[in-house]
Amino acid sequence: MAFKWLRHLHTRYILRRHPISHEIWHRLMQDNALFYDLTSVEKAHLRELTTLFLHQKYFKGTQGLEVTLDIGVAISAQACLLVLNLGLDYYDECVDIIVYPGAFKVVRQAPDEMGLVAHEDRVLAGESWLQGPVIISWDVSQAEMGELIPGHNVVLHEFAHKLDMLNGRANGMPPLHQNMVREVWTEVFTEAFEHLQRRLEHQHHTEISEYAATSPAEFFAVTTEYFFTAPKKLHRHFPKVFTQLSLFYRQNPAKRKSA
Numbered sequence: 001m002a003f004k005w006l007r008h009l010h011t012r013y014i015l016r017r018h019p020i021s022h023e024i025w026h027r028l029m030q031d032n033a034l035f036y037d038l039t040s041v042e043k044a045h046l047r048e049l050t051t052l053f054l055h056q057k058y059f060k061g062t063q064g065l066e067v068t069l070d071i072g073v074a075i076s077a078q079a080c081l082l083v084l085n086l087g088l089d090y091y092d093e094c095v096d097i098i099v100y101p102g103a104f105k106v107v108r109q110a111p112d113e114m115g116l117v118a119h120e121d122r123v124l125a126g127e128s129w130l131q132g133p134v135i136i137s138w139d140v141s142q143a144e145m146g147e148l149i150p151g152h153n154v155v156l157h158e159f160a161h162k163l164d165m166l167n168g169r170a171n172g173m174p175p176l177h178q179n180m181v182r183e184v185w186t187e188v189f190t191e192a193f194e195h196l197q198r199r200l201e202h203q204h205h206t207e208i209s210e211y212a213a214t215s216p217a218e219f220f221a222v223t224t225e226y227f228f229t230a231p232k233k234l235h236r237h238f239p240k241v242f243t244q245l246s247l248f249y250r251q252n253p254a255k256r257k258s259a
């Protein structure tokens with residue numbers, strides 16, 4: 001009880017002591033279509049989460065990139081959108097965020113052994129390490145601001161992997177809530193994943209990015225990107241996946257005004 005109360009006091013202190021300036025926040029809300037349709041209550045909550053996230057995490061720029069407050073706030077706010085109704089505890093394991101100026105290249109022998117999920121279709125626009133950092137290419141992320149590109153958001157993608165990894169290696173299933181059924185999740189995602197793979201085998205057009213067919217982990221990360229950037233499209237093609245994601249994220253982007 002006392003601990004909870006102390007934590008609450010500390011949270012209020014951080015929020016008061018390290019506010020994100022109105023100018024930076026307002027600019028981000030105007031510049032990034034991802035946030036257009038949030039209600040004012042959701043925006044206020046997102047701003048609190050973003051402030052705390054920014055304070056708790058360690059951002060590091062590489063190759064001469066300086067992580068300015070604008071960059072830090074932009075990445076943090078997108079990451080926090082995923083946990084808007086879950087809470088920041090979901091990111092307790094994730095401390096380091098490395099930001100590259102552009103796409104980056106790495107060579108590794110056995111990525112699976114390292115617990116790594118590399119996002120290679122974008123020549124490494126991002127990466128997520130099990131018990132390690134999230135890596136984001138600022139160039140790619142910046143290009144995804146403004147108008148939404150359906151199914152494309154590197155920050156959402158990499159942080160979705162982090163949520164997936166909360167119960168071990170990324171396997172396409174994050175820890176489910178009490179009102180969710182493990183068998184249902186598995187059945188729904190397996191069916192959708194196999195459907196996508198069959199379409200690719202027959203060289204048919206896929207409804208969502210074919211990168212989702214790479215592995216169950218990528219399927220979860222890519223459908224998360226669609227869930228937030230093109231919710232109606234995901235709902236149209238994979239309604240059951242949409243429902244499961246909506247139960248997990250405890251939000252429904254398809255109900256937002258211009259979704």
Ligand SMILES: [Zn+2]
Nearest residue numbers: 118119218221
């Ligand atoms: Zn990925």
